[in-house]
Amino acid sequence: MSTVDTVTTAAGVAVGPRLRERRDAGRKLLVPYVTAGISADWTDFLTAYEQAGADAIEIGLPFSEPMIDGPTVQEASERALHRGATVPGILADLRRVRVDVPLVVMTYYHLVARDGHARFCAALAEAGVRGLIVPDLPLEELSELEQAAADAGVDLTLVAAPSGTPSRLREIAARSRGFVYAMTGMVTTGERTELPASAAEFATRLKTHADLPVLLGFGVSTPEHAVAGAHAADGVVVASALMRRVLDGAGPADVGAQVAELRAALDAAQG
Amino acid sequence: MGAITAAGLPALLPAAGLMHDPGAAGRFGDYGGRYVPEALMPACAEVEEAFREAWADAGFRRDLDRLLTVYAGRPTPLTPAWNLSAELGVDILLKREDLAHTGSHKINNVLGQALLARRMGRTRVIAETGAGQHGVATATAAALLGLRATVFMGQKDMARQALNVHRMRLLGAEVVEVTSGSRTLKDATSEAMRHWVTCADEAYYCLGSVMGPHPYPWMVREFQRVIGEEARAQCATELPAAIPDYVVACVGGGSNAAGTFAGFAGTAAQLVGVEAAGGAAIAGGKVAVMHGHRSYAIQDEHGQILEAESVAAGLDYPGIGPEHAHLHDLGRARYVTVTDAEVIDAVRRLARSEGILPALESAHAIAWVLRAARDGELPRGATVLITLSGRGDKDTTTLMEIP
Numbered sequence: 001m002s003t004v005d006t007v008t009t010a011a012g013v014a015v016g017p018r019l020r021e022r023r024d025a026g027r028k029l030l031v032p033y034v035t036a037g038i039s040a041d042w043t044d045f046l047t048a049y050e051q052a053g054a055d056a057i058e059i060g061l062p063f064s065e066p067m068i069d070g071p072t073v074q075e076a077s078e079r080a081l082h083r084g085a086t087v088p089g090i091l092a093d094l095r096r097v098r099v100d101v102p103l104v105v106m107t108y109y110h111l112v113a114r115d116g117h118a119r120f121c122a123a124l125a126e127a128g129v130r131g132l133i134v135p136d137l138p139l140e141e142l143s144e145l146e147q148a149a150a151d152a153g154v155d156l157t158l159v160a161a162p163s164g165t166p167s168r169l170r171e172i173a174a175r176s177r178g179f180v181y182a183m184t185g186m187v188t189t190g191e192r193t194e195l196p197a198s199a200a201e202f203a204t205r206l207k208t209h210a211d212l213p214v215l216l217g218f219g220v221s222t223p224e225h226a227v228a229g230a231h232a233a234d235g236v237v238v239a240s241a242l243m244r245r246v247l248d249g250a251g252p253a254d255v256g257a258q259v260a261e262l263r264a265a266l267d268a269a270q271g
Numbered sequence: 272m273g274a275i276t277a278a279g280l281p282a283l284l285p286a287a288g289l290m291h292d293p294g295a296a297g298r299f300g301d302y303g304g305r306y307v308p309e310a311l312m313p314a315c316a317e318v319e320e321a322f323r324e325a326w327a328d329a330g331f332r333r334d335l336d337r338l339l340t341v342y343a344g345r346p347t348p349l350t351p352a353w354n355l356s357a358e359l360g361v362d363i364l365l366k367r368e369d370l371a372h373t374g375s376h377k378i379n380n381v382l383g384q385a386l387l388a389r390r391m392g393r394t395r396v397i398a399e400t401g402a403g404q405h406g407v408a409t410a411t412a413a414a415l416l417g418l419r420a421t422v423f424m425g426q427k428d429m430a431r432q433a434l435n436v437h438r439m440r441l442l443g444a445e446v447v448e449v450t451s452g453s454r455t456l457k458d459a460t461s462e463a464m465r466h467w468v469t470c471a472d473e474a475y476y477c478l479g480s481v482m483g484p485h486p487y488p489w490m491v492r493e494f495q496r497v498i499g500e501e502a503r504a505q506c507a508t509e510l511p512a513a514i515p516d517y518v519v520a521c522v523g524g525g526s527n528a529a530g531t532f533a534g535f536a537g538t539a540a541q542l543v544g545v546e547a548a549g550g551a552a553i554a555g556g557k558v559a560v561m562h563g564h565r566s567y568a569i570q571d572e573h574g575q576i577l578e579a580e581s582v583a584a585g586l587d588y589p590g591i592g593p594e595h596a597h598l599h600d601l602g603r604a605r606y607v608t609v610t611d612a613e614v615i616d617a618v619r620r621l622a623r624s625e626g627i628l629p630a631l632e633s634a635h636a637i638a639w640v641l642r643a644a645r646d647g648e649l650p651r652g653a654t655v656l657i658t659l660s661g662r663g664d665k666d667t668t669t670l671m672e673i674p
């Protein structure tokens with residue numbers, strides 16, 4: 001990998017091939033999340049997550065109106081924005097880090113569209129980000145961004161919800177890139193004591209449509225949840241449970257240790 | 272009353288095609304659409320389908336008309352503002368939505384949506400509210416139709432519109448305090464949408480203005496169209512020229528304005544929407560995707576949505592409904608702003624000259640007319656229809672605190 005600071009072509013690790021390879025090798029996938037700009041040293045979370053065994057990392061670009069996020073990610077977004085986080089600033093931070101893990105940005109459509117789809121995707125790729133999730137952009141409005149992401153070498157990952165009809169789920173599975181993001185239930189993001197009851201059944205249903213890895217996210221909070229979710233799916237995304245700790249003052253090492261516990265639980269369950 | 276001036280004729284546009292059915296994609300020009308999480312797509316599609324069916328069903332229309340008449344008190348009168356007109360040298364007619372049941376135009380939309388919710392088999396409605404008028408209307412319709420109601424309201428608005436919070440609770444609604452962001456309508460809307468994700472199979476989202484994902488901007492405009500249609504018919508008997516030179520309404524999300532404009536879009540009347548200076552989506556904003564649609568919203572240089580700042584909780588909103596963005600781009604309607612100080616002055620002037628205490632929201636429309644008449648922007652003898660969207664009882668504490 002290149003170690004220079006200015007990169008003009010797509011850098012970073014491609015999402016789809018890496019996740020598929022690991023899934024096919026029998027590994028359960030773990031994708032921890034961090035809100036970009038949450039602290040001055042926020043990119044240290046990326047390194048910590050990598051060392052803890054993350055298979056990819058989801059990076060939230062904070063938006064003032066996080067429509068599908070519960071209180072924890074809302075608070076994290078507010079804090080990051082309050083600290084002055086901006087899209088160009090975050091991407092500049094990312095250009096300075098090198099991790100051997102695919103990076104996937106999660107943000108809202110307004111921040112994508114205002115720069116122009118092609119420019120936004122090119123800027124991601126230049127910063128080493130090879131995946132994108134836009135949770136308020138449904139299939140019907142997708143085509144322009146889909147093309148721009150493909151042109152930039154960015155996997156546009158779609159979110160599937162339990163409310164989806166079979167034909168919607170099929171189309172989401174067919175048009176998603178990198179992986180398919182399966183909502184555990186009809187919920188917003190947030191820590192939960194129980195994994196929504198619908199999670200396993202939904203992941204199983206979605207997997208009948210998808211060749212790509214299916215990852216369950218929204219409310220996966222504990223190693224037990226991760227194991228249960230990954231049993232039905234190919235892995236899990238963990239966000240609020242980590243960000244709660246960050247908001248309460250935990251640094252990259254502490255939160256990295258929490259990710260390592262999740263990793264260990266997933267590996268142990270695989271035997 | 273004055274004839275229509277040359278300036279009053281919008282030269283540019285054919286009337287046809289304006290304020291019509293925005294089609295399956297819910298587009299008003301470049302605006303509108305349905306930008307919601309996948310989880311809500313089936314719910315939005317279901318609302319659209321149910322509305323299309325209901326709106327084409329004479330039985331549904333009859334039920335709604337009957338409720339609007341015998342329950343909400345429609346048609347609302349068109350009252351000449353005799354004293355203010357004489358003072359200003361223009362002829363002002365007030366469309367009296369303040370006299371509708373619950374005290375504002377919000378009841379028109381809510382009765383339509385509550386009937387739709389019942390038709391769809393829902394037992395519960397959820398809503399956001401700013402000034403509390405939409406919340407009160409929702410609580411009212413829910414009580415009447417035997418639905419449970421949950422209303423999301425920003426903490427700041429709960430304090431300044433405390434009377435409406437009590438009214439909602441008396442009517443049996445649950446009021447949920449929203450403490451995120453600016454603690455106003457913007458955040459109440461986000462929270463209502465989040466909540467909708469968790470209960471879309473049993474609850475109907477009763478949105479309060481011409482915003483949100485398709486079909487809401489269109490559906491709410493259709494339910495508010497009654498304001499414009501009544502006013503159009505009333506102007507025909509009240510005015511020698513049948514059509515006023517100017518049609519003026521305040522704009523938060525823009526539902527009373529859209530309903531009013533819908534009655535006049537195909538006429539020569541100049542349409543004027545009045546936003547709060549501190550929430551001027553069109554005068555001060557840029558294109559944004561927020562709360563399920565593409566429109567204009569005030570935002571910082573990095574695209575983060577800014578908090579609005581208005582004395583009127585119902586206009587304290589950084590965005591505007593997508594159809595207004597389209598009417599603005601077309602030049603068919605103008606969007607102007609007035610300051611809090613002008614609004615307070617307008618409340619007092621209307622109260623003393625006509626014996627009508629307007630809501631702070633509605634007073635924005637009055638304030639612009641006062642200024643435009645003073646500045647000569649309104650020619651002497653011009654005829655001006657103002658939609659008085661609501662009454663000011665809810666604002667008496669706010670007004671008492673202002674010297």
Ligand SMILES: Cc1ncc(COP(=O)(O)O)c(C=O)c1O
Pocket residue numbers: 375376401402403404405479480481521522523524525526527528584585586630632633660661662
């Ligand atoms: C009396 C009154 N007028 C106007 C508004 C603004 O809403 P809209 O722009 O949808 O008419 C409100 C909203 O709360 C209101 O209570």
